[in-house]
Amino acid sequence: MEQDETLNKIEVRNLKKSYVERRSKKRFLSQCEPQEDCKVLDGLDFSIPAGCFACFIGPSGCGKSTMFRIISGFEKPSSGTVLIEGKPVTGPSNRHVCVFQEDGLFPWLTARQNIAMGLTNAAEEARDEVEEYLELVGLSGFGDHYPHELSGGMRRRAEVARALITNPEILFMDEPFGALDFVTRLQMREEMVNVHQMFDMTILFITHDIDEALQLGDKVIMLSDRPATVAWDLDLDFPHPRDLTAGPLKDLRKEIYRKMGLHLAL
Ligand SMILES: Nc1ncnc2c1ncn2[C@@H]1O[C@H](COP(=O)(O)OP(=O)(O)OP(=O)(O)O)[C@@H](O)[C@H]1O
Ligand SMILES: [Mg+2]
Known part of the structure; x- marks a missing residue:
């Protein structure tokens, strides 16, 4: 087990995060009672090998950005561990850079x-x-x-x-292209494939776009609804550029849609 951990760039073990619901009245969408611990992350477990392009998908509000803030050292977990190159994360590092949604x-x-x-x-x-x-x-x-x-x-x-x-050794990207038009997003996707091939870095990338995850990722980690757990940890060993309309990627795409509760004809 220890040997495996040294091989991975990032190890996330039983990561939990709760916030205290500060509002005095229960809000319409909140699942938490006032003053109660509101669980966001409920025991995340995954490993990211060095040089991996890891994409994270999951429902809005499930805790993806929270998880990024914890792995990049800006926020503390309630419990559990994050190891980078086998060492616990104690705070932000200038070797790890974030590109945010805004x-x-x-x-x-x-x-x-x-x-x-x-x-x-x-x-x-x-x-x-x-x-x-x-x-x-x-x-x-x-x-x-x-x-x-x-x-x-x-x-x-x-x-x-x-x-x-x-x-950077690790590049964190939190929905970096979410606000762009469709064609520009496709161009940025191509550029990210090139960037990842040119630079020796591990990339953690949050997206709402299932196709983006399937086209970019060496790994796609799907989180469940809040409180988030890892619903699917999928390794994608396919060359670029990837065709999602045929073969095993087409089937995986269908399966992800299905797991996310979407039943579109694809
Ligand atoms: N500082 C905080 N205090 C209290 N609650 C918080 C805090 N930060 C996040 N939350 C709650 O944690 C949950 C997860 O938020 P987070 O921003 O991580 O979700 P997300 O998966 O990134 O969502 P989206 O896909 O919409 O960006 C939300 O319910 C949010 O209200
Ligand atoms: Mg977010």
Whole structure:
């Protein structure tokens, strides 16, 4: 068992999190009585090997973002453990970078300056690096634009570049492309496949989009409704680009829809 743990980049063991319901009256949607411990995560267990692109899906409000905040060290669990390279997480690390669902660029800085914020060294040679990353995410020529002068997709690209330039060991992405239009989302998906092949990093990626998870993931972890448990831990050993309309991926897609309580004709 111990040997296995050293092979994995991340080990999550019996992770539980509850919040105290502070409101004095029971709310319509809340399953918790006032002042009661409101269970969000109910014993999560999974392992992420180094270099894995792990996608997480699950119903809205089941605790995905909470789980990310705990694994990335921003929040403490109620019980259970998170090990990164066999060591318990005690707080955030500059080797682990998060890209959140909301716009995270500094509005008073240009795209170039935002990306440079990912660097600790402000030296002259850093400039070339910033230009390289602008090019990598297709933003060459837009370095001097402020966030409000960029489209939603471009802002996401700048955020991805700012995360990548730090050369993180673990990249956490919480529904990073949720607010983008369909075509831009497909483009970003392709870019993420390329990024993962180019950089030696472990990626944890939350999405509501089942197809996105199936196209990107080496692993798809499906969480149940709150309080969340792991409903399905699925390894996907298929080459890219992936066709979801045929073969075993088509069947897996159907099965995920079914497990999520969706009965669409697919
Ligand atoms: N700081 C907090 N205090 C109290 N309750 C919280 C806190 N943070 C999260 N919650 C509750 O925990 C539950 C899970 O929230 P979380 O944001 O992790 O869900 P999620 O799966 O990321 O949802 P979504 O898919 O909509 O982003 C929600 O019911 C939320 O109200
Ligand atoms: Mg969330």
